[in-house]
Structures are given as C-alpha cells and as structure tokens.
Amino acid sequence: MSAFRVSIIGAGLAGSEAAWQLACRDIKVDLYEMRPHRYSPAHQTDRCAELVCSNSLRADDWQHNAVGLLHQEMRLLDSLILSAADANRTPAGGALATDRQEFSSWITDKITNHPNITLIREERTAIPEHDLTLIATGPLTSDALANQLEALVGSDRLYFYDSLAPIVHLESIDFSKAFRQSRYDKGGADYINCPLDEVQYRTFIEALNTAEQVPCRPFEKPVYFEGCLPIEVMAARGPETLRFGPMKPVGLNNPHQGGATPYAVLQLRQDNQLGTLWNLVGFQTKLTWPEQKRIFRTIPGLENAEFARLGAIHRNTYINGPSVLDSHLRLKTRPTIFMAGQITGVEGYVESAASGLMSALFIAHLLQHDRLPEPPPAETAHGALLRHVTQGDPTHFQPMNVNFGLFPPLTERCRKVDRKPMMAKRALEALEIWKNNT
Numbered sequence: 001m002s003a004f005r006v007s008i009i010g011a012g013l014a015g016s017e018a019a020w021q022l023a024c025r026d027i028k029v030d031l032y033e034m035r036p037h038r039y040s041p042a043h044q045t046d047r048c049a050e051l052v053c054s055n056s057l058r059a060d061d062w063q064h065n066a067v068g069l070l071h072q073e074m075r076l077l078d079s080l081i082l083s084a085a086d087a088n089r090t091p092a093g094g095a096l097a098t099d100r101q102e103f104s105s106w107i108t109d110k111i112t113n114h115p116n117i118t119l120i121r122e123e124r125t126a127i128p129e130h131d132l133t134l135i136a137t138g139p140l141t142s143d144a145l146a147n148q149l150e151a152l153v154g155s156d157r158l159y160f161y162d163s164l165a166p167i168v169h170l171e172s173i174d175f176s177k178a179f180r181q182s183r184y185d186k187g188g189a190d191y192i193n194c195p196l197d198e199v200q201y202r203t204f205i206e207a208l209n210t211a212e213q214v215p216c217r218p219f220e221k222p223v224y225f226e227g228c229l230p231i232e233v234m235a236a237r238g239p240e241t242l243r244f245g246p247m248k249p250v251g252l253n254n255p256h257q258g259g260a261t262p263y264a265v266l267q268l269r270q271d272n273q274l275g276t277l278w279n280l281v282g283f284q285t286k287l288t289w290p291e292q293k294r295i296f297r298t299i300p301g302l303e304n305a306e307f308a309r310l311g312a313i314h315r316n317t318y319i320n321g322p323s324v325l326d327s328h329l330r331l332k333t334r335p336t337i338f339m340a341g342q343i344t345g346v347e348g349y350v351e352s353a354a355s356g357l358m359s360a361l362f363i364a365h366l367l368q369h370d371r372l373p374e375p376p377p378a379e380t381a382h383g384a385l386l387r388h389v390t391q392g393d394p395t396h397f398q399p400m401n402v403n404f405g406l407f408p409p410l411t412e413r414c415r416k417v418d419r420k421p422m423m424a425k426r427a428l429e430a431l432e433i434w435k436n437n438t
C-alpha cells in the first residue's frame with residue numbers, strides 16, 4: 001500500500017487531471033471539491049472537470065496549432081482530460097469538441113472509482129501549513145480560500161480580474177510602416193511604434209465607437225480602474241482621449257516620414273524574453289474577437305498582424321506566477337504547496353489540465369525519488385507554458401493561452417510554412433525523451 005498522501009483542492013480540469021496522474025502512480029489523493037454545497041458563479045453541476053462555457057478544446061491540428069500540439073503531448077503523457085475528450089468527441093471540423101455532459105460524467109466515474117482517490121465534497125477555507133497540497137481552485141476560487149492565498153502571497157500578487165491587451169507575433173508586423181524607438185529616445189529603441197495620420201486616427205476612433213462588445217456576465221461588474229480603462233471606454237469619452245492617453249505621439253519621430261511626429265501612435269512592448277511576442281500597450285478591451293482583429297488591422301503596420309492573444313476583461317483569480325512560484329509550480333514561500341490550473345496564469349481548459357498534469361508529475365517524482373525532476377524542455381508545449389508562468393516578466397505578467405510565440409525559435413533556417421510543423425516535431429521528440437528520462 002502507498003505510504004504517500006496528497007491533498008488536492010478543486011476537482012476542475014487541473015485538479016481532476018492531477019488526482020488521476022497521482023493515483024495511477026500509487027499515491028493516495030484526497031480531492032476536495034466544494035460543489036454541490038457551494039457553486040462558483042459559472043459552474044452548474046456537481047461533476048468533476050465541468051466545462052463551464054464552450055464544449056471545444058480548440059484546434060486539434062498538432063502540426064500547425066500550439067493547442068493541438070499540447071493535445072498531442074498530453075496524449076503522450078496519458079492525460080485523463082484528453083482521453084475523456086477523445087472518448088466523447090463530437091463533430092467540429094478541425095477542432096476537438098466534446099459532449100459536455102458525457103465528458104464530465106466520464107471523468108467523474110474515473111475519479112470516484114479509482115481506489116487511490118477519495119473525493120471529498122467540502123469547501124476548503126484554509127491553506128494547510130505542512131501537508132503536501134495542490135491548489136487548483138481555478139478562475140473562480142471561493143472567496144474564503146482566495147483571502148487565505150492573498151495573505152500568503154501578498155495582495156499585490158493575487159488578481160481578481162484579467163485586463164488583457166492583445167499580443168501579436170513580431171514576424172507579422174510590417175516594418176515598412178512601423179518603427180522602433182523609445183519616447184524621447186530614453187533607453188534603447190525598446191518600443192515598436194505604429195504611426196497613424198489624422199484620417200486614420202479618426203477612422204479608428206469611429207470604428208471603436210461602433211464596434212460590438214462582449215456583454216458582461218451577471219457576476220461580472222463593469223468596474224474599471226481609471227488607469228486601466230478599456231480603449232472603447234476611452235474612445236467613447238471623446239475623440240482626443242486616446243491621443244492624450246495610450247496613443248499619444250509626443251517624443252516619437254517617424255523615420256518613414258523624415259522624422260515627423262505622427263498624429264497618433266500605437267506602441268507595442270516586448271512581451272516575452274525571446275522577443276517573438278509584442279503587446280499592444282494600453283489596448284485592454286472588451287470588444288469581440290472578430291471586431292478586434294478587424295479594427296486593429298486597420299492600424300498601419302498591423303494590416304497582416306497575427307494575434308497570439310486577443311484582448312479581454314473578465315473575472316479571473318490568478319497569481320503573479322513568476323514572482324510567487326518556483327520552477328516546479330511550488331510557492332516559493334511555502335514549498336509544500338503546489339499550484340495548478342488557471343490560477344497559475346495559464347488560460348483555457350487544455351492549458352489548465354496540462355498544468356495539473358505537470359504538477360502531478362513533479363509531486364509524484366518528489367515523493368518517490370526524494371527530489372524534483374527536470375522540468376519539461378522549453379521546446380515542448382508543456383515546457384513553454386511552464387516557463388511563461390514561472391519565468392515570465394513579473395512586472396507585466398498576464399495570463400496566456402499556449403502559442404508558438406512562447407517557444408524558442410528554431411536554430412535552423414526554413415521556409416515560413418515549415419516553421420510550425422518543425423517546431424511541433426521538435427517538441428514531440430523532446431517530450432518523448434523527457435518522458436523516458438523522468
């Protein structure tokens with residue numbers, strides 16, 4: 001019989017995956033789930049791993065899509081969540097969609113019938129001092145536990161709302177229009193600037209004022225901090241508001257127009273250490289995703305922009321991973337506590353489950369070998385996600401879906417069309433080696 005016992009708080013996507021992985025390695029798991037005694041504002045059933053919104057786990061094409069690659073890696077690691085999605089798949093073209101009810105019933109059956117898992121229907125309101133515990137309470141963590149976590153990590157490192165600006169891939173920016181410069185040339189040429197003339201700026205403001213927005217859910221109040229207003233709210237305050245705010249052109253000289261100061265400017269700031277992803281500064285927004293693509297591509301230099309992430313503002317409890325977590329998803333200040341799922345700063349069903357899988361592998365290795373394993377290599381989708389939440393820039397840290405911009409670039413030259421398939425092949429080979437050596 002196993003001598004090891006781990007507590008997991010939250011039987012969502014991450015917690016269910018982690019419980020299964022530990023149980024299959026002969027580790028006893030107490031899995032705490034507050035439903036049905038207490039429901040989050042989005043959950044509607046008492047089942048494990050409930051999909052609270054869409055029934056899609058997004059694109060399944062592993063050669064061209066980073067989330068498809070993450071699916072494939074999870075299949076390689078015997079993921080419970082991927083098995084459930086595959087077993088209950090519904091037709092959805094190239095996407096991996098699943099029957100929502102069957103999916104979570106299938107997982108609940110697996111969890112409740114595993115002899116190493118005890119599912120305890122209870123809200124945990126305190127964080128254990130000594131017991132090995134995995135916190136996987138998700139974007140709608142109950143208030144009592146969130147307060148405890150806040151006390152542990154600091155109020156400036158736990159957030160309750162996402163306020164996300166879009167991010168684009170560097171290679172999709174047109175530098176015959178954009179230019180690199182910092183305002184007043186302070187520091188290096190750290191920003192990418194997309195200049196607008198007066199007509200382009202007015203057309204942009206008009207588009208913002210008539211664009212479709214995502215409605216707030218009943219549990220989301222549209223309360224915004226003045227320093228972090230959505231751009232459409234700023235545009236609605238008057239045509240000059242953005243030009244005196246995030247789009248101010250002062251201190252910038254457009255080399256494509258003899259050094260003239262543009263009428264307005266969109267600035268992009270580097271978002272990852274690799275320099276492959278760039279964030280649209282101050283462009284947090286609640287516009288719908290199709291509207292964001294349509295309107296932001298009217299900005300000179302972004303006509304062919306490929307978005308690694310689109311803007312959003314929604315309820316989301318998450319920590320500042322890079323300042324709070326070590327490289328194995330443990331709290332730096334209390335290493336008996338591991339974290340997993342959306343609360344670590346990954347975004348989405350699949351990414352949350354993948355992070356639960358990684359935490360479980362780390363915990364199992366620690367218990368059975370008395371040391372932590374090497375984390376998965378940065379070239380893998382798991383490794384790229386892990387590095388985002390543990391080694392990203394803590395000053396500008398924001399949640400992120402998996403995307404190829406998080407991966408180290410290829411060292412060999414190749415045609416653009418071959419790049420993603422080559423990165424995907426490199427990832428699967430690296431994961432196979434890591435799995436065999438771990």
Ligand SMILES: Cc1cc2nc3c(=O)[nH]c(=O)nc-3n(C[C@H](O)[C@H](O)[C@H](O)COP(=O)(O)OP(=O)(O)OC[C@H]3O[C@@H](n4cnc5c(N)ncnc54)[C@H](O)[C@@H]3O)c2cc1C
Nearest residue numbers: 010012013014034053054124137138142341342348349352
């Ligand atoms: C409204 C909404 C819509 C979304 N839509 C999508 C979408 O369409 N596609 C997508 O990919 N992602 C979506 N997401 C994000 C998605 O919910 C998460 O990516 C995913 O569910 C996170 O997995 P998780 O395991 O971290 O958290 P969850 O799946 O939320 O699981 C956390 C679990 O912890 C439990 N819990 C919380 N506090 C406690 C406590 N103190 N004690 C015991 N149990 C507790 C909860 O009841 C829950 O079961 C959405 C999120 C929200 C809020």
